[in-house]
Amino acid sequence: CRKMSFLENLADEILITDILVVGSEGAGARAVLEASRHDLNIIVATKGVIGKSGATLTADADIDVDSRSCIELFGLPGDPNDSPEKFAEDMVKEAEYINNQDLVKIHCEEAPERVRELVDWGARIDKLTHAPGHTYPRGIWIPGTEFPRVLVKEIKKRDNIKVIDNFMVTDILLNDGRAAGACGIDINTGKFYVIKSKAVVLCTGGAMRIYPHTTAPEELTGDGLAMAYRAGAELIDMEFPMFLPYTLIKPDSLNGVDFSYLLSAYLETHALNRLGERYMKDWDPVRMERSTRDVNSIAAMVQVLDGKGSPNNGTYLSLRHLPKNLLEFSAEWFPSNIANWRYGGFNMKEFLPDLTQDALETAPASHFWNGGIKINEKCETNIPGLYAAGEGTGSIMGANRVSGNALTMTQVWGHRAGAFAAQYVKEAGDVAIDTDQVAEIKKSLFEPLNRDSGPNAVETRLELQQLAWMKVGVVRERKGLEEALSKLEEMAKDVEPKLAVKTKTRIYNREWIEAIQIKNIIQVMQLVAQASLAREESRGALYRRDFPKTDNVNWLKNITVQKDGDKTRLTITDVDLKYFKPARVIRDYGLKE
The missing domain is CATH 3.90.700.10 (Succinate dehydrogenase/fumarate reductase flavoprotein, catalytic domain)
Structure with missing residues (x-):
């Protein structure tokens, strides 16, 4: 009771729910819809406005389903020789064999049913396309604007879903090693919220906005990746941010x-x-x-x-x-x-x-984030009660994503995250909020508003973007990566903790939000640089000029990163080549088998 009273003094608003879904678009909306079927209360918090923000809306957009299912389910002119197994083989081959093949198998087997549900809800199909990397035509052309139209319409039918727009979730709350909810800022009002929940599902997308040239909308600054890392979650394949030519x-x-x-x-x-x-x-x-x-x-x-x-x-x-x-x-x-x-x-x-x-x-x-939060087939992370789905999760796309698979990922894995989070909540007991953690988070968030002088967040972000492009960008090498890591460490110690905003109001203060995002951008860049430095070869979306070969003798491995005190622990493990195996050779980058 005393703790609850203290919490009420800390937070401007306290919300209590069964499941908190962070991110409202392709994966988030699908997770919400599936979780809501289980008679649970769901809150979905989005950094923008539901149906009008995030990456899904900007998709061009093919959604991949094996070609035979395109014929059988949708009457499209596919190829009957295709199958989910052949789709999976293409995915693994084009990902350079470092994705989790069990997850790929699920992805390809469940894609037809998830797309059929979209069509049943009213999604309109344009045509079938055949993109590079696919042996058969698999891209069902459903423009990205169709997804929010259909998914938001379904969300509005459910009375156990509460949507919070223009809300930046900043940190995951933990208690006794379990996810207990999250803290965040209402961007419109500047109010500090605590959301208590038995499970948290992160559907926050990638971190494409750490770069100056991007196809992604403004919201994608790596918030989910960074907050999962700070909470102790494992991240995998972070060296493979993808670029669109x-x-x-x-x-x-x-x-x-x-x-x-x-x-x-x-x-x-x-x-x-x-x-x-x-x-x-x-x-x-x-x-x-x-x-x-x-x-x-x-x-x-x-x-x-x-x-x-x-x-x-x-x-x-x-x-x-x-x-x-x-x-x-x-x-x-x-x-x-x-x-x-x-x-x-x-x-x-x-x-x-x-x-x-x-x-x-x-x-x-x-354009896309191939790696991210490490999940299993239930979308579970290594933290009980913390789930993740969609872009910004690792193990599914490996070193490279073929066209059309981003949207498939949202529907297959959003659905699974919602289902398994709901199952967990039904079996899990209540979890308390750690008020000390809340107090520490609140202090950190409001410090830029309270400082009279310090580095400017907008200028700092521009500097970080140029550093990312030149040293941690499309082409990388040891010297540049080491220089980037040195600079990022300096900025993490001497710049980010001293950021100040000129406008002191809480109400729709974009400069303040920029300042909050800087920590996330720095942490994500550090993880990309560290993993890139560790991988001494070129593979998929990572090209090392000092190691220009693809090395299937020594580097059929995954790199996992995890917070370890003030340091980052890197773990390198062999890939489980369960169904598909490449030739064990060292070859020129870009040349396929």
Whole structure:
């Protein structure tokens, strides 16, 4: 009773629920819907506005299902020779064999039913596509805007779901080694909340916004990854942030827009360096620009680093070799969300040069987080009561994700997280809140508001983004990684704890939120750099210039990171090659078996 009274003095608001889901979009919405079927009270907290924020909304968007199921369930022109097993084999091969093959098997087997449910709820299918890395056509084209329309409609039907918009969950609460809820800030009011729950499900996405060039929305600053790390959760495969090639870099307003990448996916394009060379011949001479996105991105960045880039540190994407009438007709059969040169409601012809004459300047952009919180088949972490699903979880995508699998991941693993969290809550007893932990968290969150002077959060973030791009970006090497780690340690000790905000109001203070995010950005960057430094080879989305070979003799291994006091403990373990095995050879990066 005394503790509850103390807690009431600490928190502006206290909420009590059975399950807290952090993140409201593809994976989060699916977790909420499944958990709500079990007669439990659910709170879903989102950093933006449900249905209008997060990465799912921005998906282009194919969702992968084996081609035979595309025929049988949806009447699409798939290939009957495909199967969930063959889909799984492609996933493992393109992930360079370091994903958890049991999780991949579940992913591919459950995908058809999860997509069928989406369609039953009203999702509209456009067409079936065949993306690089897939042996068969598997990409059911359901634009990202369909997901929030359908999922939010279903959420509104459930009276045991409470949605909190514009809410930044900052820390997971623990008691006796169990998840006990979370703390956070209402961005609109600045109120400090404590949410008491028997289980927490993290569906917070990746950390793409640690980089200056990205396709991701503003919310994705690695909050879930960092708070899980601080709580003691294991993270895996953090060295594999994924970059999307051929995104626009000019004009500045279109930085990171992937319309140009979509052109490369549907038409035969030529990627050129400043010498006019089709440089992909040196990286994947068979597939060329049709290679997977990791190889395309790394090849482009190497051109820039070798002095063969465009004026704005990119490369050129050319369609000039295509006849004008072919190019004009192609826009009529493109998927609906890019048909007739329209994208996101804009006529792209107003922004692009004459593509029959000029090439586009493009560059890789941070696009997806392959690694993240380590989960098992029940979406459990190593912390009882803490679950995770979707992007920002590790073990499923390995070193590289094939196109369309991000959306499949949200539906398969969001569903599983909700189901198993609900099962846990029904069996678990109540858990108390550690008021000392709450007090410490609150003190840390409000310190930037209370300081009269100190480093500026916005300027600090820009500095961190440039450091990430140059030293922990598409192409990495020991010297740069060590320099980055040294700088990050300095910023963690001398900059982040001294941040101050000029505007002292709590109410919708974006500068304050920026300051809170800095700790998360620094911690995620440190984990990426540490894991990248440990892996002495190049594989999937990680390219080490000082170790340019893919080493299947010594490096068929996973790297797990976990907080150990003030240090990070790295554990390197052999991959369990349970169903699919690669040749035990050392080969040139980019060349597939």
